[in-house]
Amino acid sequence: MLSKILIIDKRKELPAKYKKNLEDSDTSVTISNNLKEAIHNIQTLEPDLILVSDSIDDSLNDFCAKIRSLTCNTRPIIIALSKSADSNDRILVLDSGADDFLSEPVKIEEFKTRIRAHLRRDIELNLDTKTLLPNKKIVEKSLKRVLNSEKKQAVLIIGIDNLESYKTVYSDIASDKLIQTFVAITKSALEPDDFLGQLNETNFIIITSVYKAEKISAFLTFAFDTVVPKFYSEQDARRGYMLLKSDRFAGMRANFVSVQIGGILGNYEHINSLEGLIERLYSIKKTAKTPSGSNYVMDRVRLMGSKNDTGNSILNHIYIKESDEALSLLLRTTLELQGYDVEEELEPDSSNQPAILIIDSGDNLEELDFCKRIKNNPNFVNSRIIVTSSVHDKASVLDAGVDLYLPKPYEITDLIQWIEYFRKSIL
Numbered sequence: 011m012l013s014k015i016l017i018i019d020k021r022k023e024l025p026a027k028y029k030k031n032l033e034d035s036d037t038s039v040t041i042s043n044n045l046k047e048a049i050h051n052i053q054t055l056e057p058d059l060i061l062v063s064d065s066i067d068d069s070l071n072d073f074c075a076k077i078r079s080l081t082c083n084t085r086p087i088i089i090a091l092s093k094s095a096d097s098n099d100r101i102l103v104l105d106s107g108a109d110d111f112l113s114e115p116v117k118i119e120e121f122k123t124r125i126r127a128h129l130r131r132d133i134e135l136n137l138d139t140k141t142l143l144p145n146k147k148i149v150e151k152s153l154k155r156v157l158n159s160e161k162k163q164a165v166l167i168i169g170i171d172n173l174e175s176y177k178t179v180y181s182d183i184a185s186d187k188l189i190q191t192f193v194a195i196t197k198s199a200l201e202p203d204d205f206l207g208q209l210n211e212t213n214f215i216i217i218t219s220v221y222k223a224e225k226i227s228a229f230l231t232f233a234f235d236t237v238v239p240k241f242y243s244e245q246d247a248r249r250g251y252m253l254l255k256s257d258r259f260a261g262m263r264a265n266f267v268s269v270q271i272g273g274i275l276g277n278y279e280h281i282n283s284l285e286g287l288i289e290r291l292y293s294i295k296k297t298a299k300t301p302s303g304s305n306y307v308m309d310r311v312r313l314m315g316s317k318n319d320t321g322n323s324i325l326n327h328i329y330i331k332e333s334d335e336a337l338s339l340l341l342r343t344t345l346e347l348q349g350y351d352v353e354e355e356l357e358p359d360s361s362n363q364p365a366i367l368i369i370d371s372g373d374n375l376e377e378l379d380f381c382k383r384i385k386n387n388p389n390f391v392n393s394r395i396i397v398t399s400s401v402h403d404k405a406s407v408l409d410a411g412v413d414l415y416l417p418k419p420y421e422i423t424d425l426i427q428w429i430e431y432f433r434k435s436i437l
Contacts, residue, residue, distance in 0.1 A: 012203075013129050014155075015039045016057040018048040018073075019091070020065040024114075028061065031118055032125060035202075045073070052080055054158040056151045059087040059129060062108075064094070071106040078107040087128045091116075138208045140186055141193045149207035149215050154284050156217060162276030164223035166216040166306075167291040168196070168230065168269055171299070172252075173212050175264035179252050180241070188241050188267065195233045199226050209288075220276045224308060227271045231304035234269050242266065253408065262415070263408040270298040271306035299391045301411070325433050327364035329353045331380075332398075333372065341368065344422055350429075358383075363390050365436055366429050371399035371407060378410040385411035394432040396425070 015032055019025040020043055029039040040055060042048035045066060052060070060077060064070045074088055090108040092099060100111045110128065112121065136148045144152075156163050170192060177185040193206075196214065200206055205217040218226060239247055246252050252264040272295030274287075281287050298307040328350050332338035342352045353364055367384065371377050381397060384390050395412040398420065407415040414428060 012205075013037045013059070013133075014055055014057045015059045015061065015125070016048070016051055016055060016086075017041045017061045017063075018045075018066060019043065019061070019063040020067070021063065025063070027118075028121070031122055037129075049080065052077065052086075056154050056158075057086050058132060058151075059089065059125065061089050061091055061125075064090070064092040071102050074103060074107040087132055089125070089128070141189060141208055143193065143214070144205075144207035146209055149209050150284055152205055152207060152217055153215065153287055157278055157281060157284065157287060162220055164216075164218050164220045164273055164275045165287070165291065166218070166223060166227060166271055166273040167209070167288075167295050168214045168216065168271050169295050170212045170267060170269055172265050172267045175252055175254060176241075176267050178254055179246075179264070184241065188238070191237060191241075192234060192269070195237065196230060199229050199233075215291075223273050223275055224306075227273060227306035227308070230271065231269060231306055235304050238267055249409075251408070263411075263413060265302055268300075268302065269304040270295050271304075272296070272298055273306065273308040275309050277309060296392070300388075301385055301391060325365045325436060327351045327353060327366075328429065329356055329364040329367045331367070331369045331377065333370050341422070341425075344426075345429075348426060358387055358389065361389050363393050365393060366432055367393055367395045368425070369395060369397050369412075371397050371401060373401070375399070375401055375403065375406055378407065381410045381412050392436055394436065396428060396432075398425075 013036060015037060017025045017028055017039060019028075019041065025041045025043075029041060033039040040051055040057070042051050045068060048066075051057070062070065062073060062077070066073060070090055070092065074090060077086070077088055087110075088108045089110045089112060090103045091112050091114055092103070093114050094100075095113045103111050110124065112124070133144070133148075136145050137143065138145050153165065156165055170189065173185060173188075176188065193214075196206060196216070200216070200218065201222075204219075204222075205215070207215050209215050216223075216226065242252070251266065254262040254264055272291050272293070274291065274294065278287070281290060294307055294309070298305040326349065328345055330338060330341055330345075330352055331354070332341060338354075342354075345352050356363075367390075369377055369381060378397075381395055384393070384395060394414075396414045396416055397407050397410070397412045398416045398418055399407055400418040402417050404415045404417075413432065416425065416428070
């Protein structure tokens with residue numbers, strides 16, 4: 011990852027000398043000769059390290075404290091440069107927020123070594139312990155730089171879907187190995203000037219060239235789906251899905267792990283904040299969701315506009331298909347009292363489908379064909395299907411592609427808990 015250093019110094023020759031000695035393929039150096047420019051660069055460049063000289067038109071102590079207050083979220087390393095060798099001056103500056111104090115003139119080799127040591131320690135403190143990738147703090151700093159840069163770059167968000175289900179079936183250790191394999195595959199697709207970081211446990215960020223983004227995405231989706239079957243048992247591989255076995259999840263089917271990638275190819279004109287950029291990436295990634303397997307989508311935010319506007323209301327929509335009229339009325343009344351909008355009609359061609367479908371399988375499991383058609387309809391890719399059945403044939407129900415088999419009779423309180431579980435998984 012490219013480290014950014016900001017030098018704040020009124021002088022001409024010394025900061026130019028420092029820049030010449032510090033700048034290389036891994037480090038970018040910017041010089042600010044006045045405080046107004048310095049404040050602007052701190053806020054836009056998101057520097058990893060700041061060198062501030064006592065030549066500035068302000069007290070070095072006050073300015074170090076001001077930098078800390080400006081950048082409390084990013085916490086850059088602050089190194090003070092001073093002609094003073096007085097220990098009291100050193101103590102005051104360090105107490106004001108500086109991380110180190112160097113008395114000038116400095117020996118250039120020692121100077122370079124100390125700067126590299128600070129940068130190295132900062133990177134090491136911000137690596138995820140499992141993947142050894144830059145963590146959320148570094149990712150957010152890098153995304154801010156993209157927004158403030160004149161250079162057009164592509165940003166990809168890669169989400170690992172169904173990882174929690176995989177962890178439930180195969181253990182945390184197996185899940186960690188799967189993620190580490192994914193990271194190794196991803197690194198093999200990147201070049202030294204690309205950035206790879208971890209936003210959270212299941213979402214990763216790549217910053218790369220606009221021209222390489224789609225090639226990287228195509229490779230990752232293909233490579234992941236090629237490798238990931240090796241992480242399943244023979245029984246699950248033959249079945250085509252995972253079967254959750256714990257008491258709480260018994261009877262629940264889970265699709266195999268896959269990756270969904272959403273990308274923005276340099277179009278950041280209407281994004282005004284880091285939060286807006288991350289939200290937009292998540293929205294694009296959502297359109298890459300398919301019934302099974304990995305997929306990627308680039309720059310499709312506008313297509314999602316109307317759906318995003320109604321996203322929260324759609325999550326409250328529940329479709330019920332229940333042959334028992336008394337039970338259907340009870341379900342409808344109970345769910346409406348819980349604040350849900352209950353539907354008993356479907357429009358398969360509409361893109362705004364209910365979040366949850368509760369379907370009675372019928373006396374002879376005849377409704378399973380209906381479930382299969384729903385699962386194969388791309389408009390229902392983000393919907394979850396719960397099948398209730400008095401015919402206790404769990405294998406046939408789950409093979410139809412439904413998300414949960416709930417044998418009759420069941421407690422309505424249990425059904426409501428499952429609805430809440432699935433709603434959270436859609437968010």
